[in-house]
Amino acid sequence: xxxxxxxxxxxxxxxxxxxxxxxxxxxxxxxxxxxxxRHGRSVARxxxxxYLREGQVEELLxxxxxxxxxxxxxxxxxxxxxxxxxxxxxxxxxxDAGRDVVVLAEGDPFFYGSYMHMHKRLxxxxxxxxxxxxxxxxxxxxxxxxxxxxxxxxxxxLPGTLPAEELAEWLAxxxxxxxxxxxxxxxxxxxxxxxxxxxxxxLYVERASTDRQRTMPLADVDPETVPYFSLALLPSPxxxxxxxxxxxxxxxxxxxxxxxxxxxxxRCWTTPEAADALACADDLVGYGPYLDRVPANPRQTRHxxxxxxxxxxxxxxxxxxxxxxxxxxxxxxxxxxxxxxxAVLEVAARxxxxxxxxxxxxxxxxxxxxxxxxGAPLGHDFAVISLSDVLKPFDVVLDRLRHAAAADxxxxxxxxxxxxxxxxxxxxxxxxxxxRKPDTVVVVGRDVGGAQESVVxxxxxxxxxxxxxxxxxxxxxxxxxxxxxxxxxxxxRRYPA
Numbered sequence: 175x176x177x178x179x180x181x182x183x184x185x186x187x188x189x190x191x192x193x194x195x196x197x198x199x200x201x202x203x204x205x206x207x208x209x210x211x212r213h214g215r216s217v218a219r220x221x222x223x224x225y226l227r228e229g230q231v232e233e234l235l236x237x238x239x240x241x242x243x244x245x246x247x248x249x250x251x252x253x254x255x256x257x258x259x260x261x262x263x264x265x266x267x268x269x270d271a272g273r274d275v276v277v278l279a280e281g282d283p284f285f286y287g288s289y290m291h292m293h294k295r296l297x298x299x300x301x302x303x304x305x306x307x308x309x310x311x312x313x314x315x316x317x318x319x320x321x322x323x324x325x326x327x328x329x330x331x332l333p334g335t336l337p338a339e340e341l342a343e344w345l346a347x348x349x350x351x352x353x354x355x356x357x358x359x360x361x362x363x364x365x366x367x368x369x370x371x372x373x374x375x376x377l378y379v380e381r382a383s384t385d386r387q388r389t390m391p392l393a394d395v396d397p398e399t400v401p402y403f404s405l406a407l408l409p410s411p412x413x414x415x416x417x418x419x420x421x422x423x424x425x426x427x428x429x430x431x432x433x434x435x436x437x438x439x440x441r442c443w444t445t446p447e448a449a450d451a452l453a454c455a456d457d458l459v460g461y462g463p464y465l466d467r468v469p470a471n472p473r474q475t476r477h478x479x480x481x482x483x484x485x486x487x488x489x490x491x492x493x494x495x496x497x498x499x500x501x502x503x504x505x506x507x508x509x510x511x512x513x514x515x516x517a518v519l520e521v522a523a524r525x526x527x528x529x530x531x532x533x534x535x536x537x538x539x540x541x542x543x544x545x546x547x548x549g550a551p552l553g554h555d556f557a558v559i560s561l562s563d564v565l566k567p568f569d570v571v572l573d574r575l576r577h578a579a580a581a582d583x584x585x586x587x588x589x590x591x592x593x594x595x596x597x598x599x600x601x602x603x604x605x606x607x608x609x610r611k612p613d614t615v616v617v618v619g620r621d622v623g624g625a626q627e628s629v630v631x632x633x634x635x636x637x638x639x640x641x642x643x644x645x646x647x648x649x650x651x652x653x654x655x656x657x658x659x660x661x662x663x664x665x666x667r668r669y670p671a
Contacts, residue, residue: 177204177269179300180276181283181293183307184221187403188383191313192225196305200225204273207233207265209288217403218278231268233275235261235288262295269300280403282307286333286354310405311352313382318389320377320409323350327410334359334406341366350410357402360395364406367392372408380404429495431530433509433518434502435537436467439623443538451535452502459491460504460514468504482564484517491518492527508537512560512588540647541586544619547629549662551617551649554669556584561591561598568598572605579609584655584665587648591639599639599648606650610634615651615663618642631663 180199185191192200200206200222210216214236219226226232239246239253246253268275283289283304293302311331315322323329327349332341334355345351345366353363367373376392381403392406432451437443444452452458455474458465462478470476479487491501505513515534522532545552557578561571578585585606591599606614612635620628620643630641634650642648655665 181289185308186313203276205275208278314379338362342369345370351408353406360400437538438543455502488518488521550664553665560588562589617649
């Protein structure tokens with residue numbers, strides 16, 4: 175069984191820009207191979223040094239020539255081809271013996287990298303994997319803090335070994351460019367930028383991301399100081415220094431209020447749209463326990479409050495938005511179902527809040543969550559009623575319950591029983607039993623989606639109000655709601671004529 179060949183990109187020079195995968199493969203390899211000029215010092219090995227381990231075989235692949243001046247009968251290309259064949263044979267001997275070989279490559283292995291010559295000669299013979307790396311172009315753009323391309327601009331990557339006239343043609347017709355392989359070619363490259371009329375916005379980057387990094391305008395570079403590991407950049411003309419309009423101190427920033435539903439419990443039930451609104455907010459406003467469900471971010475200001483001050487909470491959010499803040503008002507479940515959306519819109523209708531934009535983002539409701547845990551009890555028409563009498567008389571609640579029961583609707587009961595009104599659920603059940611049979615299916619879900627979730631399937635006649643609290647939601651089935659032998663609950667889609 176043969177070994178496996180890996181071409182591993184190391185990034186532009188900083189060992190911390192080596193990918194996690196590249197570092198793991200380097201450490202695990204039996205053989206680590208790397209190229210160097212005739213002085214024997216390998217940039218690739220220096221970058222990989224933190225990930226090497228004792229006992230590994232190192233294969234130093236020394237180029238016989240680095241310029242086209244050579245006595246080889248085949249000229250430069252003949253000498254370099256002979257070198258690559260010999261290097262490939264050395265690596266093949268390890269692979270044939272079952273040893274895994276990592277070939278190190280500065281930047282990316284397939285981006286002007288030496289590894290590609292080993293790949294051409296060995297990849298068809300041995301199992302091979304190429305691990306991409308951060309390119310020198312990306313490293314250089316980061317070093318100068320300038321975007322390369324924006325929107326539909328075109329980036330052109332060019333070797334500095336092209337004739338100056340050809341380089342100038344490319345540079346004159348592209349939006350952005352990176353010219354690699356400088357060193358001895360620098361004079362011609364600079365000439366090409368000048369001829370193309372873009373020398374004034376060209377930048378020079380040397381040994382990007384290392385402790386020897388150097389950046390400056392290309393026009394200011396001394397050609398005698400340019401190493402091979404450098405490049406010339408022509409950044410995007412759309413994002414040059416001073417192109418972005420400076421914010422005006424007298425221009426008020428437009429704020430907004432976004433009313434967000436977290437869903438009933440687990441964080442996975444918060445929609446991506448709601449999560450994005452929470453992440454973009456400057457201020458989070460809401461009932462304290464609901465705000466506690468949102469991960470803390472030191473950039474944001476949190477404004478927790480009691481559960482019975484909805485109007486004051488809404489007014490505070492709107493005042494913050496009027497001052498230019500992006501405010502997320504947090505609700506559990508869906509903000510439009512017995513939650514903060516109506517409260518915010520009621521207060522936003524006041525003259526003093528005119529012009530403050532308000533958006534409402536939907537959330538998964540408690541009724542949906544509880545229903546999903548048992549099957550499909552909401553499969554047909556249903557009503558949603560809150561038993562709270564804080565904002566409406568309890569006589570109205572009972573009247574609506576009787577009408578919903580008479581209409582044979584499934585009924586979802588929110589706010590079923592609190593310490594302040596422990597008797598009302600019992601009265602509600604009595605009202606329902608005036609119309610519904612005692613064997614009507616009832617589902618009680620408590621803290622669904624939370625750590626203390628429980629779901630009980632019972633009947634209208636057997637439900638004990640003492641087992642229900644404000645963390646519960648009660649679903650009362652219709653005359654058609656069924657429980658399957660396996661315990662699932664559903665309401666058929668068809669209703670008998």
